Amino acid sequence: MTTIKERKKRKRRLGLLLLVAIVGLVAVFGAATLFLGSKETAILVSVEPVDRATIVQTVSAIGRLQPEYQVKISSEASGEIMYLGVRDGDTVRTGQLLVRIQPDILQTQVEQFTASAQASKLIIDANKAEVDRTEADLRRVSELYKKDFASREELDRATAAFQSATSRYLSSKSDYIRSQGALKQTKATASRTTILSPMDGVVTTLAVQRGEKVVGTAQMQGTEILRISNLDVMNAWVDVDENDVALISLGDTVRVRVDALRDRTFNGIVYEIGNSARVSAQGTQEEVVNFQVRIRLLDRDAKMRPGMSCNVDIETETRRNVLAVPIQAVTVRQDAERKSDVQQGPILERRGSRRDSAEKVQNIVWTTDGRTVRAANVETGISDQGKIEILKGVKQGDNVVVGPYQAVSKLLGPGSAIKVETAEARKDRFRSMRQQ
Numbered sequence: 001m002t003t004i005k006e007r008k009k010r011k012r013r014l015g016l017l018l019l020v021a022i023v024g025l026v027a028v029f030g031a032a033t034l035f036l037g038s039k040e041t042a043i044l045v046s047v048e049p050v051d052r053a054t055i056v057q058t059v060s061a062i063g064r065l066q067p068e069y070q071v072k073i074s075s076e077a078s079g080e081i082m083y084l085g086v087r088d089g090d091t092v093r094t095g096q097l098l099v100r101i102q103p104d105i106l107q108t109q110v111e112q113f114t115a116s117a118q119a120s121k122l123i124i125d126a127n128k129a130e131v132d133r134t135e136a137d138l139r140r141v142s143e144l145y146k147k148d149f150a151s152r153e154e155l156d157r158a159t160a161a162f163q164s165a166t167s168r169y170l171s172s173k174s175d176y177i178r179s180q181g182a183l184k185q186t187k188a189t190a191s192r193t194t195i196l197s198p199m200d201g202v203v204t205t206l207a208v209q210r211g212e213k214v215v216g217t218a219q220m221q222g223t224e225i226l227r228i229s230n231l232d233v234m235n236a237w238v239d240v241d242e243n244d245v246a247l248i249s250l251g252d253t254v255r256v257r258v259d260a261l262r263d264r265t266f267n268g269i270v271y272e273i274g275n276s277a278r279v280s281a282q283g284t285q286e287e288v289v290n291f292q293v294r295i296r297l298l299d300r301d302a303k304m305r306p307g308m309s310c311n312v313d314i315e316t317e318t319r320r321n322v323l324a325v326p327i328q329a330v331t332v333r334q335d336a337e338r339k340s341d342v343q344q345g346p347i348l349e350r351r352g353s354r355r356d357s358a359e360k361v362q363n364i365v366w367t368t369d370g371r372t373v374r375a376a377n378v379e380t381g382i383s384d385q386g387k388i389e390i391l392k393g394v395k396q397g398d399n400v401v402v403g404p405y406q407a408v409s410k411l412l413g414p415g416s417a418i419k420v421e422t423a424e425a426r427k428d429r430f431r432s433m434r435q436q
Helices: 004-040 104-146 152-191 405-411 423-435
Strands: 043-049 051-074 079-084 097-101 194-196 201-206 224-241 253-258 266-280 288-297 309-326 331-333 362-368 373-377 379-383 387-392 399-403 418-420
Touching: 043 405, 051 201, 051 288, 051 379, 051 387, 097 224, 104 152, 224 266, 224 309, 253 288, 288 309, 309 379, 309 399, 399 405
Parallel strands: 043 418
Antiparallel strands: 043 399, 051 224, 051 309, 079 097, 097 194, 201 224, 224 288, 253 266, 253 309, 266 288, 309 387, 331 362, 362 373, 362 399, 379 387
16 A cells, blocks of 8 residues: 555655746747847848949930920011912921012002102202291391391391201101101011021921911010921930039930830930029929929931930949949948948939938948958949949958848848848749748
């Protein structure tokens, strides 16, 4: 028979074994957790070496095509269009008849001014006869006055009559000259009811139709009838942001893409940089300040038309054989000592971007030995669409983390463990994720 003492020993032994089993399980679970945790802290990244490259800094802008020479045609005479000899898109030559305005009103005005000039001529003749008569009276009275046969009053009256007749004569001559000038002006305006082409070119705008009435430019702005453009030389007029225009110089090479001609890229050069700002949404938060830059296209296509939309890339600077890394490898932070301050990477450098001058930002890249990373402070230069120049901070052959974005901008910190993924492995991983 088992005694009470033996039963207590058996229970104590069983409890000890249970305690040892629990401790063992806890140890195994802790080791597994530590192992799995160390696996989870390894961040999956892509790595590329620092290498040399040619970087072309560009400024992009949008605008429209414009011809080198364009003439706006208006009539100096008001009236109805009785003849319209061109259509939109027609090719014209210098001296070709374009438009004829109904001249009936102007012809009536010519007749009126002609009659007025003739009347002024008759008045001159009458006033000249009056001058001759009063002059003769003055001479006769003067002779009689010298012989005391005429009074002083009679002499004064004769003198006043002569002076008055002379004034009327001179005034009538001025009126005649004025009426002659008005007649010549009206005749010149009447002769311009026939409008001829001032240049060779293409009709790019036709704003009227036959039978419409137009207002002349004699006393006001007048009606624009059509535009003639010389399409042999085409330009691109683009608006460039105020922060980028300082980077542009006369003669810079430009690549122009016309929306309507998608299969070609045209070459051009900057030939004019505007000095006057073009402000839109002034006084609001959306205020934008641009400057117009004009680009001469060196290539020509017969399909080009004024007003077509275009996109341009102005090559402002080129540096060859410089150290460079992918632009997404560079990020910025305010405090180089704290990982939590890594800001908004990767850095897509927009030259001239507005930043608070009080912020002390530092460009960094994450260099790696294949297992961990460290932050390398770098000084950057110009950039293009894919690469950014590194002036100092790393050397050729150093491996830098280039992706993913989340890792470069937020997850990585000094000493972070990483796992390098090749491009092929990344493609396989993405392929398998899409198949799931």
